[in-house]
Amino acid sequence: MIKAPHPIPITGILFDKDGTLLDYAKSWVPVNYEIARIASRDDADLGATLLRATGMDPETGVVTADSLLAAGNTVEIAEGMVEAGAAWTREALTSALDELFSRSAAYAVPVTDLAALFATLRARGYKLGVASSDNEASIRRTAERFGFADCLDYVAGYDSGYGVKPEPGMVYGFCAATGLIPDEVVVVGDNNHDMHMGRSAGAGLTVAVLTGTGSRQSLAAASDHCLADITELLALLDRHPPAEAGEGEPLNEAAV
Structure with missing residues (x-):
């Protein structure tokens, strides 16, 4: 340039x-919990593990600066959760999360x-x-x-x-x-x-x-x-x- x-x-x-x-806190912390629910297929313990692996404390909802959930794109978040134990392919989870994110625009603050x-x-x-x-x-x-x-x-x-x-x-x-x-x-x-x-x-x-x-x-x-x-x-x-x-x-x- x-x-x-x-x-x-x-x-x-x-x-x-x-x-x-x-x-971010009002718009995306609730979505992050839903990401974990989807990625873990409703396994609460695994969901907590996935949140920690991608940058969020599941107890407090605090997201670490520059972590995957703070700054990553959908592919990166999906890949991080698969690597942490989510029973999905990266491609399938990416598609599921993109669909969630598009719906979540209706609830953003x-x-x-x-x-x-x-x-x-x-x-x-x-x-x-x-x-x-x-x-x-x-x-x-x-x-x-x-x-x-x-x-x-x-x-x-x-x-x-x-x-x-x-x-x-x-x-x-x-x-x-x-x-x-x-x-x-x-x-x-x-x-x-x-x-x-x-x-x-x-x-x-x-x-x-x-x-x-x-x-x-x-x-x-x-x-x-x-x-x-x-x-x-x-x-x-x-x-x-x-x-x-x-x-x-x-x-x-x-x-x-």
């Missing part, structure tokens, strides 16, 4: 979905009024996209349910043909769809797969949010900024356009 010689203003925003647009936020961003002239480790159908159902589908220039799931996180392909796909270069793009996400995707693509900014499974500490190294949630994004873009950073200086406020 073309790389600008110096920082330029952000004109495109590529969002992660789960833990970023959607509150948004971080904020997503229709209003996306409409505001669109009115300000930003190109907008969603890149998720979920399947594309689930992303589109979520966008339709919360009223921002018409604001999107780009949608990419793990099955959309752009590669998977933390590879840079989803960012490159966004650039191809919008005519932008990576310097003009901010990648917004809740885990290091998102941040590393943005960094590897040469995105202008990587912005972490704390509505997923990550913490300021776990996200500090790979993020330029760490926000409480996406409602702080507009103020960040207003206060800190990339052009304000000194050439060659890192712009990292993750500890703020």
Whole structure:
């Protein structure tokens, strides 16, 4: 991809979905229990083992940052559960989980009024996209349910043909769809797969949010900024356009 010689203003925003647009704990912890039920074929002890193996404490519901359940795509989650003892083939469990994830969009809990936020961003002239480790159908159902589908220039799931996180392909796909270069793009996400995707693509900014499974500490190294949630994004873009950073200086406020 073309790389600008110096920082330029952000004109495109590529969002992660789960833990970023959607509150992870409210939206996905119940789904994770259902994943374990399906994968274990209703064996409660095996289900608990599968949850632990893929990153969730079955007693507390706490999900470890950057674990399979926090950041993996459906194939990776299925593979991890099969390796931990689920009596499925990877392909069959992947199909079953993709179907579950698509249904789960109906029960997701948004971080904020997503229709209003996306409409505001669109009115300000930003190109907008969603890149998720979920399947594309689930992303589109979520966008339709919360009223921002018409604001999107780009949608990419793990099955959309752009590669998977933390590879840079989803960012490159966004650039191809919008005519932008990576310097003009901010990648917004809740885990290091998102941040590393943005960094590897040469995105202008990587912005972490704390509505997923990550913490300021776990996200500090790979993020330029760490926000409480996406409602702080507009103020960040207003206060800190990339052009304000000194050439060659890192712009990292993750500890703020």
